[in-house]
Amino acid sequence: MPPEKRKPVVRKTTTRKPVTRKKKSKPFPVQWKIAIAGLLLILLSPFYYGYILKGFVGTWRWVKDWGQDPNYRTYESFNIKIPKKYTIHGIDVSYYQGKINWQKVKEMKEDDVGIRFAFIKATEGILQVDPYFQRNWREAPKAGIVCGAYHFFRPKRDGKTQAKFFLQVVNIEKGDLPPVVDIETLDGVSPLRMRLELSDFLTYVEMKTKVRPIIxxxxxxxxxxxxxxxxxxxxxxAHYYQPKLRLDKSRWKFWQHSDKAKINGIGHVVDFNAFNGDSTALASMLVH
Known part of the structure; x- marks a missing residue:
């Protein structure tokens, strides 16, 4: 077909979509990478948690010692916390403390706290005599410490027999603290049986010494x-590691508030006690 006879070709126009080019992300600064890596290392480190824990414990100690009760603080020399509201302090000892230098005990002091009295174990049950009793009973008063003797009570044994045994060993004299009976176990007997035997002990000791014993x-x-x-x-x-004894103050005379005191002249930890009263009250308790 001749060119002049050909129909013109009509071409459709196509609309091209604009090409969207992805923006290239900027590289993360090297300094930031180093900072994040360092932070992760710190957070994952046990030393970090140890530091946090140490800070928490320190804060807790401050709150416990000062924030809650400023009258209950640590005395570094004695290595224990001591209630500050009491002016007369003492210890109690037995063979467990070994040979004691009582002069060093008497000389020890921090601020207003020193050792004024001592309770010394004498006997237990119906046969046992504390091997250090006679030495302690002799040497402590020489150093100027007021003393009292105690018997460790066994509820399975006859109370009166234990009392007789105790008084055979201990010679209670003027200026001593009242005798003490230590009862802290039932030994398998009923509370009623324990109280009956304990009552027999107390009655006999009071009858013979004319002094009312301490429980x-x-x-x-x-x-x-x-x-x-x-x-x-x-x-x-006995009520340990507390700023206050949870018992009506009119009911008790002595409070054993710690069993971990360190005392000059004694090679082992010692029980530490506070007296509920002043010097006049303590003097009125002594044997006359």
């Missing part, structure tokens, strides 16, 4: 077995 026991043992019973006798209560 020593732990706070829980007292609450479970003695509260409301034998209330005519003075109490010496």
């Amino acid at each position: 020593y026991t732990g706070l829980k043992f007292y609450e479970d077995n003695l509260e409301g019973k034998l209330d005519d006798y003075p109490l010496w209560i």
Whole structure:
């Protein structure tokens, strides 16, 4: 077909979509990478958590010692916390402390705290005599420390027999603290049986010495077995590591508030006690 006879070709116009080019992300600064890596290392390090824990413990100690009760603070010399509201302090000892240099005990002091009195174990049950009793009973008063003797009570044994045994070993004299009976276990007997035997012990000792004995026991043992019973006798209560004894102040005379004191002249840790009263009150308790 001749060119002039050909129909013109109509071409469709196509609209091209604009090409969207992806923006290239900027490279992360090297300094930031180093900073993040360092932060991760710190957070994952046990030393970091140790540091945090140390800070927490330090804060807790501050809150416990000062924030809650400023009258209960640590005395570095004695290595324990001591309630500050008491002016007369003392210890109690047995063969466990070994040979004691009582002069060094008497000379030890920090601020207003020094050793004014000592309770010394004498006997246990119906046969056992503390091997250091006679030495302690002789040497402590020489150093100027007021002393009292105690018997570790065994509820399975006859109370009166234990009392006789105790008084055979201990010679209670003018100027001594009252004798003490230490009761802290039932030894498998009922609370009623324990109280009957204990009452026999107390009655016999008071009859022979004309002095009312002191009952020593732990706070829980007292609450479970003695509260409301034998209330005519003075109490010496063990209740450790607390700023306050959880017992009406009119009920007790001595408080054993720690069993971990370090005392000059003694090679082992010692129980530490506070007296509920002043010097006049302590003097009135002594044997006359």
